[in-house]
Amino acid sequence: MTDERLEQRRRLHRFVDLARVYRGWSRTELSRVLGRDPSKLIPESGNPKLDLIVGLADALDWNIGDVAECVWDPEELRCPREEKTTFESLSIASIEARHAGRFDESLMLARRMRGVATRPREHAIACLREGSVWDRRGRYARALESAQEGLSMNCPDLDVRTTLQGRLANAHYSLWHLVEAKSVARDLIDRLTGECGDDPVLRENLAIGHYAFGHASRRLIDLTDTDGPRHLTDATEHLRRAVSLYLDLHRDRGRPTDLALARICTGGLIEVGAASGEKRPSDALEEVLHELDQVVDLDTCPSIDLLEARGWWSIFGCNIALRHFHDNDLHRNMAVLTNKAMEIAERIGNWGLRERAFTLEHFRRQRIADMVGTEQDWVLDEEEIRTITGTMGRFPGFRRIGWSILEAGRVFEAAS
Numbered sequence: 001m002t003d004e005r006l007e008q009r010r011r012l013h014r015f016v017d018l019a020r021v022y023r024g025w026s027r028t029e030l031s032r033v034l035g036r037d038p039s040k041l042i043p044e045s046g047n048p049k050l051d052l053i054v055g056l057a058d059a060l061d062w063n064i065g066d067v068a069e070c071v072w073d074p075e076e077l078r079c080p081r082e083e084k085t086t087f088e089s090l091s092i093a094s095i096e097a098r099h100a101g102r103f104d105e106s107l108m109l110a111r112r113m114r115g116v117a118t119r120p121r122e123h124a125i126a127c128l129r130e131g132s133v134w135d136r137r138g139r140y141a142r143a144l145e146s147a148q149e150g151l152s153m154n155c156p157d158l159d160v161r162t163t164l165q166g167r168l169a170n171a172h173y174s175l176w177h178l179v180e181a182k183s184v185a186r187d188l189i190d191r192l193t194g195e196c197g198d199d200p201v202l203r204e205n206l207a208i209g210h211y212a213f214g215h216a217s218r219r220l221i222d223l224t225d226t227d228g229p230r231h232l233t234d235a236t237e238h239l240r241r242a243v244s245l246y247l248d249l250h251r252d253r254g255r256p257t258d259l260a261l262a263r264i265c266t267g268g269l270i271e272v273g274a275a276s277g278e279k280r281p282s283d284a285l286e287e288v289l290h291e292l293d294q295v296v297d298l299d300t301c302p303s304i305d306l307l308e309a310r311g312w313w314s315i316f317g318c319n320i321a322l323r324h325f326h327d328n329d330l331h332r333n334m335a336v337l338t339n340k341a342m343e344i345a346e347r348i349g350n351w352g353l354r355e356r357a358f359t360l361e362h363f364r365r366q367r368i369a370d371m372v373g374t375e376q377d378w379v380l381d382e383e384e385i386r387t388i389t390g391t392m393g394r395f396p397g398f399r400r401i402g403w404s405i406l407e408a409g410r411v412f413e414a415a416s
Contacts, residue, residue: 009046011071016041019059033059087116094129098136107133124155124164131167138351138394144171159201162192166208174352176397178216178223182234185213189238200253207245211265214238218268221275222323235272239265260305267291267313274320281324285333288317292340298347311344311353318360327371334364346387354387355395362401365408380409 020030031038034055043049048071057064090113097106110129117123127150134142147168155161165188172181188209196202217235221228246262249255267288274284291313294300301307317337321330338361345353369375380388385406392402406412 005046007046008071009042009044012042012046012048015056015060015067015071019056022061023059030059085112085116087113087118087122090116091125091129098129098133103133103137120153120155121157121160123153124150124160126150127153128160128163128167131164131171135167135171138349138354138390140171140174140352140394141396144168144175147171158195159199159205162188162202162205165191166205166212169212170208173212173216173219175395176219178220181212181216182220185209185216189213200249203245203249204258207242207249207261210238210242210245211261214240214242214265215268218272221272232272232276236269236276239269239272243269256303256305260303260309263306263309264312267309267316271316271319274324281320285317285320285325288313288320288337289333292317292337295340295344298344304348307344308348308350308353311341311348311350314338314341314344315353315356315360318356322360322363330367331364334360338364351391351394355391355398358388358391358405359398359401362405375408377410378405378408380405380411385409385411 016027016030019025020027023030025033027041028038031041034041034052036052043052053068053071054064056062057067060067090109094106094109094113097103097109107130110126110133113126113129114123117126127146131143131146131150134140134146147164150164151161151168155164165184169181169184169188172178172184186209188205192202192206192209196206214235214237217231217238220231221235242265243262246258246265250258250262270279270284270287273279274281292310295307295310298307301310314337318334318341321333321337325333338357341353341357341360344350345357365376365378388402388405392399
């Protein structure tokens with residue numbers, strides 16, 4: 001048996017012992033509850049079947065995923081301590097690997113940072129590096145956990161704490177935790193307003209606060225009847241402030257990301273303007289379509305960041321069409337917009353855009369089904385099935401829609 005298997009078997013023994021002590025059971029009693037022979041409670045291979053993990057999680061009152069992660073992917077293996085290197089060199093290497101798209105390497109380096117971190121600031125920065133990778137992979141729940149962990153380190157430095165808070169607000173927003181996103185963003189805005197000076201990190205974090213607060217308010221417009229006017233006001237105020245901050249940052253440091261984020265907020269304001277009556281819906285949609293005329297060929301877009309921004313403009317256009325248009329006008333425009341959003345999402349690998357594009361196309365097809373009285377088949381290729389499956393894993397709120405799409409695509413009949 002390999003050393004790794006022996007170590008895994010030892011860890012499994014620890015969980016069995018922990019469950020027995022926690023419940024006050026004998027080994028025989030625990031074996032009976034788990035449905036196993038007491039002499040074969042721990043498999044010789046050290047590799048437990050899923051039902052054992054589920055049983056241990058239930059006995060311990062733990063989350064199943066947490067037990068599985070500790071058994072199969074322990075923190076001590078993810079953070080090797082034997083390599084002698086500096087925290088700073090690991091941090092730089094993790095950033096470089098992430099920018100180059102080597103996410104596994106970047107994540108491994110971020111976890112090694114934990115092993116050499118000695119101060120709260122360093123532990124918090126290690127969480128920032130790890131969270132950045134999860135965000136790029138569309139694993140927003142893990143990005144949220146990383147931000148929460150980093151904040152729990154009690155780092156006293158304002159730049160690190162507010163960066164983590166901005167990440168937390170954005171992760172909540174991405175996962176459609178809209179009330180939580182607004183709460184975290186509001187605290188961030190209150191903390192930084194009037195305190196940023198010329199510090200670009202603090203100014204960026206303030207911009208993220210307004211971004212998350214504004215877009216969460218925009219998404220809440222249709223979800224609550226009585227608070228709709230307040231959400232419209234909040235979205236308008238905070239998205240405008242975010243645009244101003246990001247444009248100032250872009251003038252100062254020339255980063256394409258700042259300009260792209262300003263464009264995303266500008267597009268959100270067009271949707272909000274149509275919802276509030278400030279803009280005619282037809283004029284708002286025309287603005288969106290004119291913007292998208294610049295990326296008929298995706299290769300002509302000057303940066304990935306700006307391409308993502310135009311993907312979000314496609315989503316804002318879909319929202320305008322769903323909210324204000326009917327029949328042929330609705331379906332013609334949404335077919336164009338969802339197709340463009342998905343085309344951009346696939347080019348840049350953006351899971352948030354994928355979730356929105358599939359969800360909005362599902363809503364469009366529901367409208368057709370309501371008109372004609374029958375559900376439409378959804379023709380899916382293998383790549384689309386893989387993408388829907390990945391989106392379901394990343395967005396719990398999308399799973400019901402994902403199952404509906406797969407059922408409409410007769411995926412399970414084809415697989416049977």
